[in-house]
Amino acid sequence: MAVYHLNNDGVEIEIHSKGAELKSLKKRSTGTEYLWKADPAFWGRTSPVLFPFVGGVKNKEYRTKGRIYSMGQHGFARDMEFDLLSQTDDEIWFVLQDCEESREKYPYEFVLKLGYRLLETGVEVCWQVENPGGEELPFSIGGHPAFNCPMEEGEKQTDYFLRFDTEEKVVSTRVSEKGLATDIKDVYTLKQGYLKITENLFDYDALVIEHDQAKEVSLCRPDKTAYLTVRMEVPLFGIWAPPKKNAPFICIEPWYGRCDHEEFSGELKEREWGNILMPGETWNASYQIEIL
Numbered sequence: 001m002a003v004y005h006l007n008n009d010g011v012e013i014e015i016h017s018k019g020a021e022l023k024s025l026k027k028r029s030t031g032t033e034y035l036w037k038a039d040p041a042f043w044g045r046t047s048p049v050l051f052p053f054v055g056g057v058k059n060k061e062y063r064t065k066g067r068i069y070s071m072g073q074h075g076f077a078r079d080m081e082f083d084l085l086s087q088t089d090d091e092i093w094f095v096l097q098d099c100e101e102s103r104e105k106y107p108y109e110f111v112l113k114l115g116y117r118l119l120e121t122g123v124e125v126c127w128q129v130e131n132p133g134g135e136e137l138p139f140s141i142g143g144h145p146a147f148n149c150p151m152e153e154g155e156k157q158t159d160y161f162l163r164f165d166t167e168e169k170v171v172s173t174r175v176s177e178k179g180l181a182t183d184i185k186d187v188y189t190l191k192q193g194y195l196k197i198t199e200n201l202f203d204y205d206a207l208v209i210e211h212d213q214a215k216e217v218s219l220c221r222p223d224k225t226a227y228l229t230v231r232m233e234v235p236l237f238g239i240w241a242p243p244k245k246n247a248p249f250i251c252i253e254p255w256y257g258r259c260d261h262e263e264f265s266g267e268l269k270e271r272e273w274g275n276i277l278m279p280g281e282t283w284n285a286s287y288q289i290e291i292l
Helices: 100-105
Strands: 003-007 011-016 021-027 061-064 067-070 083-087 091-097 111-119 122-130 137-139 141-143 146-148 161-164 169-175 181-189 194-196 207-210 216-220 226-232 236-240 249-256 275-277 282-291
Touching (some): 003 091, 111 282, 122 275, 226 249, 275 282
Antiparallel strands (some): 003 011, 011 021, 061 067, 091 111, 111 122, 137 275, 161 194, 169 181, 207 236
16 A cells, blocks of 8 residues: 655645545644544544445345345445556546456446545545446445544534534435435424534434535534535535444545435446446546635
C-alpha cells in the first residue's frame, strides 16, 4: 500500500492506495483533523468507496446472468489495491479495473476511477465508471466519509446538530435488523433546518434519505455553527454512526444505490436506485467536503 499527500494554503489530505481511501483532511492553519481515525473499537474505516454495491443484498447473494453470486455489504472495491493514474499539485486520480478476482464476485468488465481535487477549504471527491465491455454494466456507487463529532474534548455528540438545506422535515426509509430497506418511514422534524443529534438517532442503523430531499448536510457545534458541510447532487444519501456505541463520529454518505428491500427477489439490474451503463459509455459524479 502506498500513501499520498496533497496540500494547498487551506487544507491537506492523505490518501491510501488500498481502496483509494481518503484517510485525513486537515485545516492547515490549525492542524485540526476532520476525518475519523478508523479505530476498530468503533469502526475500522475512514472514507471507503462503495462499489459496485451500496448496502447489503438480501441473504448476502444476488442474481445475474442466470447465476447466484455471494456479495458482502458495500461491494469489494474498498478492500482492493488501486493504481495511481495521475497526480498534480492539487489533484490525484486512482484506477481499479476488473480482474480474475473481481469477476468471480461480479462478472462484469469495468474501470473505476477515483479522484481527489483540492478546493480552497476542502476537497472534491470524484467518481468515474467506464464500461469497456460489450454488455450492460449494472452498478451502484457511494461514499462513506466519517467525520469527527464531537470536535472538542469534554463535549458530547448529543450536544451537536445536523443541518439540512431544507427547513421542515426529512423522511428516512427504515432499515431492518438484517440491513435491508423496509416500508417503514421515519419523519424527522427540523427546526430551521436543524436536527438535534440524540442517543437514539441511529438505533435503526443509517438514516436513508431518498428522493432528493437535500443537497447540503452540515455538522454543527453546540452553538449551531457549522464546522463541516457535504455538498452533493445525489438521488439519496445516508447518515450513520454505529448503533448504540456512542461512537465519536458521524458519516454523511452520498449514494447512487441502496441496500435491497426486504421483499426484493429480482435480478441485479432491477435493484432500486441502481445504475445501468451501456457498452462504451462513461459515468461521472462527485461530491464536495468543505471545512469551515
